[in-house]
Amino acid sequence: MRSRAQIVVVGGGPGGLCAALSAAQNGAEVTLLDAYPEPGGQFYHQPPRWRLANATRRQTQGRALWQRAQAAGVKIRSEVLVWNTSSERILSLNGPEGVEEIQADALILATGAYERPAAFPGWTLPGVITSGAAQILLYHKVRPGKRLLVAGAGPLQLVTAAHLVQAGVKVAAVLEGGRLVSKGLRQPWALWGQWERAREGLESLLTLASRKVPFLSGWGILAAHGDEQVEGATIARLDEKWRPIPGTEREVACDTICTGYGLVPFNALSRLCGAEQEWRPGQGGEVPRRDAWMQTSVPGIYAV
């Protein structure tokens, strides 16, 4: 079955919801498709709903945003996976009503990002997961393990570690590959205007400190060990170029390792449309080339 729609937004995260709301407020007929059971994307869905005061705030913010979008007339369809798109803006989807196609007059892609995996000896052992996976397990009230090691780079690691601790999981250590805290102290202006993020980072650090969880800045994971499951890890101090410094290796006992080395833009749908891509290391990799109106190289297809 193929239906028609004026504007289709793929992705119900903050980007897609804002795009849909804005288009609807300007008189367009908008359908928003999202693969998850509820809109909100990673930002509004990932913190555990239980126990955390800030989870409630985010959930509330996310819910308010999608209710505003619905009130503005956006038709939100959840649990709908878009598995193909074409340069003619024909979308193939699979959802609760089965397989169907939509011909869109205009298409807005807001599919977000996914986590960059890191490979190291032992990384395929059961028990090595990404921090996003840990967050999703917590969201479903499942503790990922009994004794965790969190390793990676960037503020998301800190936040994940704090969520784990608050959920009652023992965190052996948090390894930050870069010099996150000292960089923040050396360049405080980089945080200017990022008050929410700075507050979240500080709160996470305080949570870790209150439970005496070691936060090792400039450290990384060298290997995971275990026969059938993670039983421990070798960690080491890293130099400025992220090379392990010989002689600093340590063994850490753990049954789960959460890694997170940044995000990669999810550009599969824009590639399927034939949109030109460009390499933007600051944004995590390849993203669709866009004009000032956020239109890709394919007319009528936009990306946020």
Ligand SMILES: Cc1cc2nc3c(=O)[nH]c(=O)nc-3n(C[C@H](O)[C@H](O)[C@H](O)COP(=O)(O)OP(=O)(O)OC[C@H]3O[C@@H](n4cnc5c(N)ncnc54)[C@H](O)[C@@H]3O)c2cc1C
């Ligand atoms: C695992 C993970 C955890 C994160 N945690 C945080 C955090 O704690 N704090 C923070 O500031 N940022 C976090 N981020 C970064 C996050 O990408 C941004 O904060 C923000 O969510 C981006 O908004 P967005 O709308 O661009 O994309 P997202 O919020 O990622 O939303 C994209 C939406 O597109 C949908 N989608 C994707 N492909 C399809 C498809 N083919 N068919 C249908 N639907 C599709 C997804 O279901 C999703 O709902 C996280 C990212 C990841 C991957």
